[in-house]
Amino acid sequence: MAQAHIRQWRIGEATVSRIVEVYGFEDDIAVLLQGTDAEWLKSFSWLAPHFATPAGRMILSFQAFVVATPSRRIMVDTCIGNDRKTRFDVFTNLQTTFLEDLEAVGCPAQTIDTVLCTHLHFDHVGWNTRLVDGKWVPTFPQARYLLSREEAQKVQALCEAGDAHGAHYSDTIAPILNDGLADFIDVSQAISPEITLESTPGHTQGHVSVRVRSKGESAVITGDLMHHPVQCAVPERMGNFDENPQQAAQTRKEFLQRLADTGTLVIGSHFAEPTAGWVVRSGASWRFEPDTRPSVTVERPKASMR
Secondary structure, eight states: OGGGGOEEEEETTEEEEEEEEEEEEEEOGGGTBTTOOHHHHHTOGGGTTTTBOTTSOEEEEEEEEEEEOSSOEEEEOOOSOTTOOOSSGGGTTOOOOHHHHHHHTTOOGGGOOEEEOSOOOGGGTGGGEEEETTEEEESOTTOEEEEOHHHHHHHHHHHHTTOGGGTTHHHHTHHHHHTTOEEEOOTTOBSSSSEEEEEOOSSSTTOEEEEEEETTEEEEEOGGGOSSTHHHHOTTSOBTTOSSHHHHHHHHHHHHHHHTTSOOEEEOTTBOTTOEEEEEEETTEEEEEEOOSOOOOOOOOOOOOO
8 A cells, every 4th residue: 555655766877765653643723833823834735735635734754765866775764664653643653564664665774874863753753674583673774873962862861761752762762772773963965965863953953854865956845944834935933843942934035035946846744646746836825735756767776875
């Protein structure tokens, strides 16, 4: 079923493949943004039909991305993962085809050379590891895992304090550190000739977005800079999941100012189908114009050359 939701975009010589774990999840907009309700969401008519239901419920997805270049296979975030207990029943004990979907796009787990975590919340690091014979082991044994040192230390401290927000540390992050597979990143470093990180703090302090450039074309994978396209229209609206809501709002506004009307493809990490599109000016604010073109068909990439 999940393979039917795979979508791919070509950025020059790079291909970005979307791997969906939870598709088209509906919830109240007030869960995400303060001071909102269904009627408020319905007032943004351009959200229909992709990002809001007729009843005014937001639509999200939980997904990850593989960026394949002529020489690299880079996993951007790793979703929630199978067999996990989370503080949300709907995300507990998932059984998805995540690994099979990676094979379907020609990037099986053993060919991934880099795992890049935009931040370390539970729904972005779950497939860092998988359960094998009762033990959590790295899912991508040939990869270097790129993490923020500050974020790793913070999640570890939460875990040690018994805070539910850090409960995933012991089975998604600690095994990577213990096996010596982690490299701590600079928030603005280059990962490859095609891929660089952009500091986008606020959701978490070390949060990064991922810029893909090749042959004069450009895309950005947002991470949780934004969760839903309506935030293009109201970047200043405080988010309930942002660790520093004021900073996150400023980061969103600067991002929108920088990307609007540039032709840069914006790939929203939680944006529902079709996930990608463009930021365009709309009066004094912005809106998200979805990319409704068919998914590209690409030659299945060869294994990593790294």
